[in-house]
Amino acid sequence: MSSDISQLSVNTIRTLSIDAVQAANSGHPGAPLGAAPMAYVVWQDFLRFNPAHPEWPGRDRFVLSAGHASMLIYSLLHLTGYDLSLDELKNFRQWGSKTPGHPEFFHTPGLDATTGPLGQGAAMTVGMALAEEHLAARYNRPDYPIFNNHTYAVLGDGDLQEGVNHEAAALAGHLRLNKLIWLHDDNQVQLDTPTSKAESDDVAARYASYGWNVLRVSDGNDLGAIRAAVKEAQSSDRPTLIQVRTVIGFGSPRAGTSKAHGEPLGAEGVAETKAALGWNHPSFTVPEEVTAHMNARERGAQLEAEWNALMDGYRAAHPELAAEVDALLARTLPTNLADVLPNYEVGGKGVATRNASGEVINALARVVPGLMGGSADLSGSTKTTIKDGGELQSASPAGRNVLFGVREFGMAAAANGLSLYGGLRPMVGTFLVFADYLKPAFRLSAIQMQPVTYVLTHDSIGLGEDGPTHQPIEQLAMLRAVPGAHVIRPADANETAAAWQMALEYEKGPTVLALSRQDLPILPRNHAGVKKGAYVVRDADSSEGGAQVILIASGSEVSLALEAADTLAGEGIRTRVVSMPCMEVFRAQDRSYRDSVLTPGIRRVAIEAASKTPWYEWVGTDGAVIGMDTFGASAPASVLFEKFGFSVQNVSKVVRSLL
Missing domain, CATH: 3.40.50.920 (Rossmann fold)
Structure with a gap:
């Protein structure tokens, strides 16, 4: 590959980014200027995708966890042939455009997640990589690797500092998710200060202790070194962090300073940056040779055609499995879903709704193969175990029970990734009071319209002796305030069964099941009434x-x-x-x-x-x-x-x- 066209492409990404930020007089020019080379290498040399079909199930996943650098991914989407016109880039951060300030899933074609709250994008990629590993173990057969993709993320220093990143990275290392590759935009500068004033930990050692493969690229403009690192990461038996030393605001008068992070460069600053990059074109220029070089529509169509042929062969060789995969990817539910739900008799012994939920989960698991998940070290209390599902471990990735550990935020963020991957219907469990720990991920479940089911038990002062630290008071109000979320607090076992059906049938956001520890009397079954709220x-x-x-x-x-x-x-x-x-x-x-x-x-x-x-x-x-x-x-x-x-x-x- 000609180094000239590669460098021209990288600079096109850079200049589109700073032109859009300047036109909006709002945004973050620093990260796109520094991280453009690594993003270019991933998208041009490694990422498998089809711009004409953004939801193609066989694609690789890419998440810009440093969502403030949104113009970086918008530039890539435009240049590679997605339905994102140059006019949309010119309308960056404007009302009605497809280029909002931070990447929004369901809003811009080609995005795999909504990002912006630092740490969560990377944590969601753990769920995506886990989904690939799990589905491959369950459904791939010799000669038919129908689930076989990598998951990439670009992270900033702030991403690595967030607590949810620690939770998610530790889980990914434990599960040895070897198709997960994170590229760290290691520019050593954050919004307020140099990172040296906020941290002194050894990042590489930390990730190595989590069980990650850690690689280093000393020059973020060295495309060859970045390619070599990504190639090495692809052959690893563990998740990989590639630390790429970059310069924030590369080429600009503010390069290497916090001033480059979140302010437009100004007309003079843009002109000086373009001069430093050797760029002599008007604003929003895409050279014809860059268009020809980066447009991936033909390549993407070929990749998808090959995968479709693989699926056709799979359907012929394994028709029953293929039918299950097709239904799973379409999230098709059984037509007789209500018939498999337990029916509790009035006058019988009272049942705690958490116990009823456990019985319903196991009834549903037999007919909804995409149902899987786990709890934050509370499966015995939340009753979220699929009894015949097996534990999901690195040696047994087909298991349907994930042991998330005491990582409520990381668990919920990973569940968003499991759902975003496609097909799976993840559930996560903890005590209702600990919704405080997972609330930011619950909010992103709603923003991204992901049908994650939150099984939140011990729902009131009725849990008793554990006291006020474990008794939820304000949590129901907090969760009910989230737009697009359904919060269901069933009155008995029969309402609990109906609530689970509602959760699986609701496709436009998350569902909370707030469940009791104590036994409750059985009421007459009225699914129709429950389903009306x-x-x-x-x-x-x-x-x-x-x-x-x-x-x-x-x-x-x-x-x-x-x-x-x-x-x-x-x-x-x-x-x-x-x-x-x-x-x-x-x-x-x-x-x-x-x-x-x-x-x-x-x-x-x-x-x-x-x-x-x-x-x-x-x-x-x-x-x-x-x-x-x-x-x-x-x-x-x-x-x-x-x-x-x-x-x-x-x-x-x-x-x-x-x-």
């Missing part, structure tokens, strides 16, 4: 004038509401009891259904052993909420519910005062 569990006799008050509750408090309704009936107060397992789904129902459940003009009392805030939407200005205004305490659950007002006596008192 709220429904009437018991109503007052209409012949006597209908309900005077509506008790609304979720989870364990629905049973309390039913008990209170019996007591109120004895006092002559006609009561309707509504279970509201999912506010988000109920809110989406039409007005007529919502009014049939929460009839206007009838006073309402909401009951939930958590923050009161979300419930004021449903009780209105003339209703009441029985909830938590403080943290919990350490005592048996029955004592805690009594002390904090979750008793028949207190519910009846609140209703009487309201009426």
Whole structure:
């Protein structure tokens, strides 16, 4: 390959990036100027993709974890032939463009993840590499390596500093994910200061201790050295970190300083940078020879055609497996999904919803091959084990149970990667109170519209003696506030079964299942009502004038509401009891259904052993909420519910005062 065309291509990436940042008068020019050579080498010499079909399952994955350098990947997408025009680059960071300030999956063709919150992009690639390893072990057959791709990421110094990076890297090293390759844009400068003022750890030694292969490129402009390092990484039996020493803002007047990080260079700075690069073209120029050199449409079509031929052979040789793979990649669910769910009889022994969830998981795992995942060292408590699924370890990658360790954030970020890879339906489990640790990844699940299921147990003060550090109060409100997420708190085992069906059928975002530790009475099965977000569990006799008050509750408090309704009936107060397992789904129902459940003009009392805030939407200005205004305490659950007002006596008192 001519070094002249390679260098011209690298400089085209650089100048497109700084021109777009300057046009927007906003953005980050420093990283694209320094990291362009390594990105060019990966995309031009190694990355397998088809610009005409960005979702081709056989492609390699590439994630720009340093998402602030978004113009780097936008320039690459444009030059390699994706549906991203030069006009889109000119509209960088503008309303309605396909080039937002940070890369957004589902928004720009060719992106494999949404990035920007540092550390998470790299952590998601751990999930992507794990997905490839897992699916290859389950479905590849001799002569048919249908799952066989590499996963690449470009990381900045800030990515490596984030705690989630440590969690994810340790997991990747333990699992020996050898097709995972990270390129570290090692420019030793961050937004505030040189990195030397914020860290003194030996990065290479740290990754080596995690079980990674660590390589070093001393000159980030040496394309040959970068190629050699990537080639060596591809043959490693471990994940690889390639440390590439670069200069932030290379060629600019601010090169090597924090000033190059997040500010436009200014007209004079752009001109000086282009002069230093030997660039004598107008803004947003792409030389014809660079277009001819970098456009990958023909190469990509050939790569996909070869993979499609491999799949055709696989279908002929292994028709049953191929049918399962096709259904998995399409995320097709069985038509009889409801029929495989357990059915719990009213009047039987009470069941904790976490236990019911465990039974449902194992029923679903038999008919949903993409269902897999694990917990943050709490599988015995969260009941997230697929009993016949086997443990996923480096020696047994086909296992469906991932032992994530006590790494809630890393676990959730990896689950996003598992989902983004395609086909898999990951679940992750921990205690609801520890949603605080994984919240940033949950938010990205929602932004990326990924159907990750979060099994969050020990959902209230009902977990008892472990005390306030383990009793969630504000977490439900926090999770319900995330746009596009479904938070389901089922009232019993039957609602739990329906909630799992809802989670698998919801394709546009994550689902939280908030589950109890304590046993709850079994309610009549009403999947249709649960799937509408709220429904009437018991109503007052209409012949006597209908309900005077509506008790609304979720989870364990629905049973309390039913008990209170019996007591109120004895006092002559006609009561309707509504279970509201999912506010988000109920809110989406039409007005007529919502009014049939929460009839206007009838006073309402909401009951939930958590923050009161979300419930004021449903009780209105003339209703009441029985909830938590403080943290919990350490005592048996029955004592805690009594002390904090979750008793028949207190519910009846609140209703009487309201009426």
